[in-house]
Amino acid sequence: MRKKTNQKQMRQLWEKFLWLTAILAIVALLWISVKTHLNRQINQLSVEIENLEGSRNLVSKKMAEMHIEQFFGMDIQDVTFANIDSRKLEEALINDSRIEHAEVFIDGRNILHVQIQQRTPVVRIMAENGEDYYLDKYGERIKTVKGSAVRVPIASGYIDKYIPNWREMNAHKIHDILAISKELPKDDFLQALVEQIYVEKDGAITLIPKVGKQELILGSADKLNLKLRNIKLTYKSIVRIKGFDKYERFIYEYTNQIIGDNGKDSKVISS
Secondary structure, three states: OHHHHHHHHHHHHHHHHHHHHHHHHHHHHHHHHHHHHHOOEOOEEEEEEEOOOOOOOOOOHHHHHHHHHHHHOOOHHHOEHHHOOHHHHHHHHHOOOOEEEEEEEEOOOOEEEEEEEEOOEEEEEEEOOOOEEEEEOOOOEEEOOOOOOOOOOEEEEOOOOOOOOHHHOOOOOHHHHHHHHHHHHHOHHHHHHEEEEEEOOOOOEEEEEOOOOOEEEEEOOOOHHHHHHHHHHHHHHHHHHHOOOOOOEEEOOOOOOEEEEOOOOEEEEEO
């Protein structure tokens, strides 16, 4: 009876040993597989950039590839899976003010995919204080790049210095500039008409058209839709009949009337 018990215990111990050996073998294979995978090199880098509608891109593939190689600190062909932290690479890319969103992943063919969405500028700021940058529709600053100009209105003149908390300052002129810049593209006529937004020393805003020498004086962005509607009325009715040379400036500070100024006197030409 004791002999049978010993044989049973030996068989159980042997089974446990086999199971332990199998588990250790699986763990070893997994470790070797993971290590081999981490040491595997990237076959290719694929960079996709969503194009800006109707404009030249702010970010080129060459520029993005340079950012990526700087992140890794080595040529892309030397990058292994162990070097890749997708989240940190995405964060590094969106640190570039021109990039709004980035997505990084590796496919089954060991290709590193980087998909980039650019910020869309709505206005370029070229201020008297020397600042030169774009703003997107959220009021985020985008740095300019030589040779990559985007076709948007230029805001110039006496513009307050850009600071991160400008939104908390009600009198900051970026509020008016951004409001105008976001409204113009909603109307094909106005978008084609306005070339420049100029901020005077006293903070008053003047629009400079692409055609003619007139100045379109808004004063501020208050009641902006009414003022822009009056600008359209001016060009579709008054200027079309009386010609571009009749007045030097049109004044829209009062939304219930349009004032024409020929440099000598001013008069209400529509109300």
